[in-house]
Amino acid sequence: MAAKQSLSFALHPRASIPFDDYLADCAWSPDGTQLAIAGGEGKVALLSAASESPALVVIGEHLLGTLAIAWQPRAARFASAGQDGSVALWDAASARELKRWKPGIGAPQALQYSPSGELLAIAAGKTVSLWSPEGEKLHAFPAAASTAVALAFDKPGTDIGVALNGEIAVHRVEKSRYETRRYKWPAPCLTVNFSGNGRFLASGMADGSLHFWNRSTGKDSQMRGYDGRVQLVGWSDNSRYLASSAGNDVVLWDFSGRGPEGTRPIVLSGHTDRVDTLGWQPGGEHLLSGGRDWRLALWRPGKAREPIDVQMTDSGVTAVRWSPDGKRVAVGEKQGRVTLFELSAR
Amino acid sequence: MSVTPSRVPVTVLTGFLGSGKTTLLNRILSENHGKRIAVIENEFGEVGVDSELVIGAEEELFETNNGCICCTVRGDLIRILGQLMKRRDRFDYILIETTGMADPGPVAQTFFLDDELKNTFQLDAIVTMVDARHFEQHVGELNEPAEQVAFADLVLLNKTDLVDAAALERIESRIRGINGTAKILRTRNADAPIDQVLNVGAFDLNRALAVDQAFLEPEYPFEWGGVYQLAAGDYLLRTAGEHDHHAHDHDDHDHDHDHDHDHDHDHEHQHADLDIALLPVTAASAASLNDAIEKAVRAFAEPATVVACHGEIPDPGHYAIDLSHPGADFKVSIGKPGAYALFCEHHPGEFGLRLEGQKAIAERRFASHHHQDDIRSIGISDPRPLDPAKLNQWLDYLLKSRGQDIFRMKGVLNVKGEDRRQVFHGVHMMFDAQPERPWGSAPRVNNLVFIGRGLDRAELEAGFESAVAR
Numbered sequence: 001m002a003a004k005q006s007l008s009f010a011l012h013p014r015a016s017i018p019f020d021d022y023l024a025d026c027a028w029s030p031d032g033t034q035l036a037i038a039g040g041e042g043k044v045a046l047l048s049a050a051s052e053s054p055a056l057v058v059i060g061e062h063l064l065g066t067l068a069i070a071w072q073p074r075a076a077r078f079a080s081a082g083q084d085g086s087v088a089l090w091d092a093a094s095a096r097e098l099k100r101w102k103p104g105i106g107a108p109q110a111l112q113y114s115p116s117g118e119l120l121a122i123a124a125g126k127t128v129s130l131w132s133p134e135g136e137k138l139h140a141f142p143a144a145a146s147t148a149v150a151l152a153f154d155k156p157g158t159d160i161g162v163a164l165n166g167e168i169a170v171h172r173v174e175k176s177r178y179e180t181r182r183y184k185w186p187a188p189c190l191t192v193n194f195s196g197n198g199r200f201l202a203s204g205m206a207d208g209s210l211h212f213w214n215r216s217t218g219k220d221s222q223m224r225g226y227d228g229r230v231q232l233v234g235w236s237d238n239s240r241y242l243a244s245s246a247g248n249d250v251v252l253w254d255f256s257g258r259g260p261e262g263t264r265p266i267v268l269s270g271h272t273d274r275v276d277t278l279g280w281q282p283g284g285e286h287l288l289s290g291g292r293d294w295r296l297a298l299w300r301p302g303k304a305r306e307p308i309d310v311q312m313t314d315s316g317v318t319a320v321r322w323s324p325d326g327k328r329v330a331v332g333e334k335q336g337r338v339t340l341f342e343l344s345a346r
Numbered sequence: 347m348s349v350t351p352s353r354v355p356v357t358v359l360t361g362f363l364g365s366g367k368t369t370l371l372n373r374i375l376s377e378n379h380g381k382r383i384a385v386i387e388n389e390f391g392e393v394g395v396d397s398e399l400v401i402g403a404e405e406e407l408f409e410t411n412n413g414c415i416c417c418t419v420r421g422d423l424i425r426i427l428g429q430l431m432k433r434r435d436r437f438d439y440i441l442i443e444t445t446g447m448a449d450p451g452p453v454a455q456t457f458f459l460d461d462e463l464k465n466t467f468q469l470d471a472i473v474t475m476v477d478a479r480h481f482e483q484h485v486g487e488l489n490e491p492a493e494q495v496a497f498a499d500l501v502l503l504n505k506t507d508l509v510d511a512a513a514l515e516r517i518e519s520r521i522r523g524i525n526g527t528a529k530i531l532r533t534r535n536a537d538a539p540i541d542q543v544l545n546v547g548a549f550d551l552n553r554a555l556a557v558d559q560a561f562l563e564p565e566y567p568f569e570w571g572g573v574y575q576l577a578a579g580d581y582l583l584r585t586a587g588e589h590d591h592h593a594h595d596h597d598d599h600d601h602d603h604d605h606d607h608d609h610d611h612d613h614e615h616q617h618a619d620l621d622i623a624l625l626p627v628t629a630a631s632a633a634s635l636n637d638a639i640e641k642a643v644r645a646f647a648e649p650a651t652v653v654a655c656h657g658e659i660p661d662p663g664h665y666a667i668d669l670s671h672p673g674a675d676f677k678v679s680i681g682k683p684g685a686y687a688l689f690c691e692h693h694p695g696e697f698g699l700r701l702e703g704q705k706a707i708a709e710r711r712f713a714s715h716h717h718q719d720d721i722r723s724i725g726i727s728d729p730r731p732l733d734p735a736k737l738n739q740w741l742d743y744l745l746k747s748r749g750q751d752i753f754r755m756k757g758v759l760n761v762k763g764e765d766r767r768q769v770f771h772g773v774h775m776m777f778d779a780q781p782e783r784p785w786g787s788a789p790r791v792n793n794l795v796f797i798g799r800g801l802d803r804a805e806l807e808a809g810f811e812s813a814v815a816r
Contacts, residue, residue, distance in 0.1 A: 022432045040432025064401065065429050083401070083429055106404060109425070125404070147406055147422065165408050165421060188408050188421055206408065206421070208460070228460035229424075247461075274462065318432075335434055 009286065010309040011298055011329065011341040017056045019045060023332030025319050027071040027078060032323040034092055035330050036078040037338060038066035040318075044080050044088070046095055049323075049330065049340060056338070059095045060088065068110050072133055073117035081108035087122055089135050099135040103127075109149050114157040119173065121160050123148035128162050130173065139178060141171055146188070154194040161192035161201060168192050168203050168213075183213045185220070190231050197239040200255065204230030210244050210253070221261050223253060236280045236287070241266075241301055243287055245275040250289050252301050270297045270307045279320040279329070286343065288329060290317025296331060298343075313339065353468035356440045357544055358453050360494045361475030362484055363446030366504040370475065370536035370543070371443055379540055381438040384430055386423065388445040401426055405445070407452050417749075417776055419456040424463070431466060439544060440467070447490055450474075450497045451753065451774055458776035471546035474498035474528075475536070479508040481517050485719065495521055496721045496753045496797050497773070498528040499548035507534045512586060515695035519569065522714035526723030527756075527795050551769045551780050563727070566639065567621070567646040568689040569714055572706030573638075575630040578683045583659065583667070584675035586698025619666045620699070621650055621691035624678070626662055630685040632708035642689040662686070669697055721753070724801050726794045726810050731762040733815040740813045744806075749775030751801065757794035760785070762815040 021039025026047075028035055033050040037043075044060040062082020071078040076092040085107055088100040106125025113120055119138070120131040128148050129140040146165035153160050158174040165188040172179040188206035195202070202212040208226040210233065213219070226246035233244045242253045242260070250268040253260035273293035280287050287299040296317055297307035315335035322329050329341045361367045375383065386401050406422040423442070430437060442453055450472055457469040474494045477484075484491045495501060501521055506514055518530055529546075531538050623645040627634040650666040655674045659665055667676055678701070680686070693711065694700065713725075737759070745752070752774065759768040770779035796806060 022434050024432050040429070041434070065432060067429065146408075147404075147425075149421075149425065165406070206424075228462050 008346050009298070009300070009343055010346045011296065011311050012344055013311070014328075014340045014342050015054045016337060016339040017047060017054055019043075019056055019332075019336045019338055020058070021045075021336050022334055023318050023336060023338055024066055025069050026321050026330050026332055026338065027069050028321060028323050028330065029071055029076065029078075029092060030073055030324055032325055032328070034076075035321075035338070036069050036071055036080070036090070036092070037332070038069040038080055039336075040065050042066055042082065042084075044069070044090065046090075046092060047330075047338060049328075054340065057095060059090060060097050062086065062088070067107060070111050070113055070120075072113050072120070073115060075117055075133065077133065079111055079113075079120055081111050081122065081124075083107045085124070087111060087124075087135075089133075101135060103129050103131070103137075104140075106147065109147065110151045112151055112153055112160075114153050114160075114173070115155065116157055119153075119157075121151055121153070123151045123162060128160070128171070139173075141169075141178065141180070144169065149188075149190060150192050152192045152194060155196050155198060159194070161194060163189040163192040163203060165189070168201060170201070183218075183220070185211050185222070190229060191233040193233045193235055193242070195235045195239040195242075195255070196237060199239070200235075200242075202233055202235070202242055204233040204244060204246075206230075208246065210242070210251075212242070223260070223265070226251070232275065232278045234278050234280050236285060236301070237282055238285065241280075241287075243278050243280065243301075245278060245289070247274060248272065248291070248293075250275060250278065250287070250299070266301060266305070268297075268299055268301070268305065268307075270299075270310065271295055273316075276316065276318055277320050279322050281322050281343070282324060282326040284326045286326075288320040288322070290320045290331060292316040296320065296341075311341070313337075353466060354437060354440055355468050355470040355545060356442060356457065357470050357546075358450055358472045359441060359443045359475070360448065360450040360472065360497065361446065361502075362477060362480070362491050362494065364480070365446070365475035365477040366502075366533075366536040367443055367446075367475050370502070370538070371441065373536060374441065374540055374543070377540055381544075382435070383439045383441055384437040386426055386440065386442045388443060388448065401430075405448065417455065417774065418452040419459050420452050423453065423456050424459070427463070427467065449490070450494060454497065454773040455776045458773065458778055464778065469549045470544065471499040471548035472497045473500045473502065473543060473546075475502045475504050476517070476521065478503055478505045478514060478517055482513075482520070485520070492524050492719050492721045493753065495524045495528070496799075498525055500543065500546055501525070501528045501530045502533050502536065502538050502543070503530055504533045504536055506532045510586075512696055512698045515693050519693055519696060519714050520719070524719050524721045524723070525754075525797055526713060526725060527797070549771050549778075551771065551778065551782060563713060563725075566643060566712045568623070568642060568691055569712050570693045570709065571635055571639070571642065571687055571689045571712070572709035573627060573630045573632075573635045573685055573687045574701060574704050574706055576680045576683065576686050576704070578680055581678040581680065581704065582675050582702040583678050584700065584702055585669055585673060618670050619652070619668045620697065621646060621664065621666050623664045623687075623689040624659060624662045625687045625689070626682070627685045627687045630707040632710070634685060635687055635708050635710055638687045638689075642687070646689070646691075669699075721797070721799045722801055723795060723797045724803050724806055725796075726807060727791060728810065728814075729760065729789065729791045730814045731760050731790065732792060732813045734761050734764070736815075737761065737813040740809045744809055745772075745775035748798070748801075752796055752798040754797040755795070757792065758782075759794070760790040760792045 021041045021043040024040040025038045035047040035049045037045040042062045045058045047056045064083035068081040081087045085102045089098040103122045104124030104127045108124040110123040126143040130138045148162045150163040162169045168183040170181045189203040191204040193202040206229045210223045228246045230246045248271045252266040271291040275291045277290045294313045296311040298309040315333045319332035331339045403422045627638045645664045650664045653667045659678045755772040761768045766781040769782040
């Protein structure tokens, strides 16, 4: 039976390493051997995730807290951004800081590499700027009316979406031609999420709704009924499901067939406190959620409404990040811990 | 399994430019109180003060999408608060300093936005610093100083050493006129005891709603009353200040003030005259002073006898005494020895007014009725149980139609069929309500307070009436 087969996967803990900070986020190296870690109190660390006994080394710091971390595709280098207003580039091989600068006025809320790794986009205050992997400034878009709180490249890397108050600005960055298209909605946009198939652009909103636009027609739809600000949004790798959360439940919208308009979402209930992180498996259909209930839930949407596996942690779960091959997961915790799980048959 | 840590208290510190916010902040940060305090300031530039943390913010407002323009919150604040929570050893306290011209509304409203914020933070109090030396000037020229006072749970009347006692009484009375429920602390160099500024619990629904009972009483035409035990003879009722005997001729000088006794007269200038009532009472006690209130109200309703500077008050009755000159005095003739009550339209301290050589045996302040500002407070106290559906209807209508004008709203409600006190607190139209402890044997009574611009008592009372269970 197909369902039985798909339900046979489970998470197996392989290593659990203490980290002397609140684990705010982490990013895998493209080869899956290392993990760059951002601390809420400011530490920047590197973990040798592939070794038999992974070792964590703190390699630097952002005063007042690390806000974002991203690994450069096809390289042994990553970038971090902090509440101190700075962005730092780090060399993973030598575990050394290569460069540090302040890209603008205000704290950089988000940074992302383009899929090719040739561009580093940074949102600092109201300005989004583009940098070379070496940290040389290439371009700055005109300042927006509000703070840029999130940004994302689409899959081909030709467009970059920026979440602002009242709109998603999508900047075309292909061949250094900079054009901007605006997807408006009168509420603060908190996330920006391009579907992998290129058809949709979604955003979680502060008004307790989820919004999506059809990118070719510009037609938009709003999905309401959330308990609060929708801060967690993510597309499944095959672009079929859009997962979201603003409370204890994970809400899934099914984009197969005619799409989710007029339908009721799939509600995944299993957490007893707020869900703080979501992660879709690359190349697969598993979804992981982590919450303040010290719980990690593995879901297989479309096959089961219940979690197919649940793991307890030592404190609130702050980040679940799948390895690029989709076989392992790094799970970060509030009280400072990173646990590496392997997804395998029971 | 889940551990819910206690909510982090937040104090919002407002005040006009130069009122002493920074002095207070530095005192709080440098004092050894054992708390880990994070400070969010309305400008960029991060400075770590010892173990404390100071983060800059750029005011970024957004409207919540519920169709109301007064429901504005601070996006920047939400991000910074989220960042502050990404620490293992959480802060004990958060202080948010607003700029001098800021409207404290959006800052306070942010904490009512959603459950996540409500569950993580507890708005403790809005503290407004007032510069005693410049308040009267500023409040006459700009909206912000009066609005900041209107939002306050605690007013620190600062730089009191730079003005005289009469001015302080006048300012305090004016603050009371705007905000009838805020606690007022007088300070010189922002030197308020820290434990009276932090952890005030003004928004804590679990604490009994502390509203000054005097404020919930009906408005009287007087703000102060005192009782004296007087022997027969002449007494001098006089104001502070030396009379300049050479400036004018006392016999027939023209008074250039009018005798308009409505309460809209302009208090930017020295009060022209003051309404008083002198009444015989049964005893020089607090009880007989209270008993005399009704008599005083009737006396104030009678036309006043105008008494010029150095004039005479021959008998008990209602008088309008001329205070346009410093050092004014009035001869009070007491024929029959006994207890007498004196009621004054404004607090006598505003003029340094005293019955020379006599001390009031009992005295009492009444709610301020300085209504020269268009922002005022209205209290409703009524024991009749309310119908929950009608109550919702009324509050819903009120907030939709007047939410922008109502800065603060709070109350303890006696709802029909509910054994517990219903308590609510709001900033504009964002509010929090919940049942609190049971009434038990305590008398069930509704106490509501509204602070806002252009509020109409009759309209609010009619609304309340519509919510009474029939």
